[in-house]
Amino acid sequence: MANTKVSYLGLELKNPVIVGSSGLTDQLGSIMNLEKAGAGAVVLKSLFEEEIIIEKESKLSQMNTSGFIYPETIDFYEHNDGPKEKSAEYLELIRNLKKKVSIPVIASINCITASQWTFFPRELEMAGADALELNLFILPSDLNRTAEDNEKIYFEIIDQVKKQISIPLSVKISYYFSNLATMIGKLSESGVSGIVLFNRFYSPDFDIDTFDITSGNVLSSPGDLALSLRWIAIMSDRVKCDLAASTGVHNGQALIKQLLAGASAVQVVTAIYKYGPEYITKMLDELNTWMNKHKFKSMDQFVGKMSQSASSNPASYERVQFMKYFRGFEYKGS
Numbered sequence: 001m002a003n004t005k006v007s008y009l010g011l012e013l014k015n016p017v018i019v020g021s022s023g024l025t026d027q028l029g030s031i032m033n034l035e036k037a038g039a040g041a042v043v044l045k046s047l048f049e050e051e052i053i054i055e056k057e058s059k060l061s062q063m064n065t066s067g068f069i070y071p072e073t074i075d076f077y078e079h080n081d082g083p084k085e086k087s088a089e090y091l092e093l094i095r096n097l098k099k100k101v102s103i104p105v106i107a108s109i110n111c112i113t114a115s116q117w118t119f120f121p122r123e124l125e126m127a128g129a130d131a132l133e134l135n136l137f138i139l140p141s142d143l144n145r146t147a148e149d150n151e152k153i154y155f156e157i158i159d160q161v162k163k164q165i166s167i168p169l170s171v172k173i174s175y176y177f178s179n180l181a182t183m184i185g186k187l188s189e190s191g192v193s194g195i196v197l198f199n200r201f202y203s204p205d206f207d208i209d210t211f212d213i214t215s216g217n218v219l220s221s222p223g224d225l226a227l228s229l230r231w232i233a234i235m236s237d238r239v240k241c242d243l244a245a246s247t248g249v250h251n252g253q254a255l256i257k258q259l260l261a262g263a264s265a266v267q268v269v270t271a272i273y274k275y276g277p278e279y280i281t282k283m284l285d286e287l288n289t290w291m292n293k294h295k296f297k298s299m300d301q302f303v304g305k306m307s308q309s310a311s312s313n314p315a316s317y318e319r320v321q322f323m324k325y326f327r328g329f330e331y332k333g334s
């Protein structure tokens, strides 16, 4: 057996497969199954800042309709409190997981502001979370906000959270930045231990008969790998922290590609929704077979081997137009 140990966020993982934040990672039993199937670590389902605020507001309005509300109560919710039940459940899950599983447990918070909820990361640390991943996304759709306005928020959030915790912090981002390479570079110097490229978001779709707005594809497809593969390869030697790959990793080959590009670890979600936790074992078997075939005994012998900086043809990572390539391309069927 080849040695598949990796270091991610300063944590030792027995292998690079992390089950990404999703409905697969919000229950003790399912996480124990993921560990049994071989997962190297898990990122818990995100606790959403939006959810927190809605829950808090609904509690306040329930108290209001009951006729009386102490001003102190408002103050308490305004300044101290978060989502009592959700957050308490989340902490309980972490405490239970720490008794039942030995793989690293990475907590996750989805956030868009640097206020109200930022007391919570310390509680996550105290409950035993091994690291925290911030699921950060501000859709740049506001015509009155500049790119700088939006980007500033990322650093404010990281600053606030860093002050609260001593466990490693990572950020999971999208590719919606006006200068993606610069932003990834700056984030890597902000004190985070890792960046996850990229998150996949809920996207609206239309029903053209009912004129309803429906949800687009929730799950990824194998072709979605290309975007994160390119950016992991371009950035992996240019950042001051770890990079984890996410989106479109549907099999062992895709896992190997992301490692060759320079990912320290690889997050998988859709493939496990589709094929179950045992699929992790299959992907790891593929990794092992491939490492044996190429006589790699440990991960450091090949991780980053195909990053842009290690490549004899770095231009191919930045080629974006088809121009002369594929001019005579014909579709021959699949």
Ligand SMILES: Cc1cc2nc3c(=O)[nH]c(=O)nc-3n(C[C@H](O)[C@H](O)[C@H](O)COP(=O)(O)O)c2cc1C
Pocket (backbone or CB within 6 Å): 020, 021, 022, 023, 045, 046, 047, 108, 110, 135, 172, 198, 199, 200, 218, 219, 220, 221, 224, 246, 247, 248, 249, 267, 268, 269, 270, 271
């Ligand atoms: C049903 C579902 C729920 C998800 N929930 C979260 C979440 O709470 N937080 C988060 O950061 N990402 C969430 N994601 C995104 C995944 O963690 C992952 O980034 C995305 O699915 C791309 O990986 P994949 O191609 O392996 O599916 C969710 C994805 C799915 C399909």
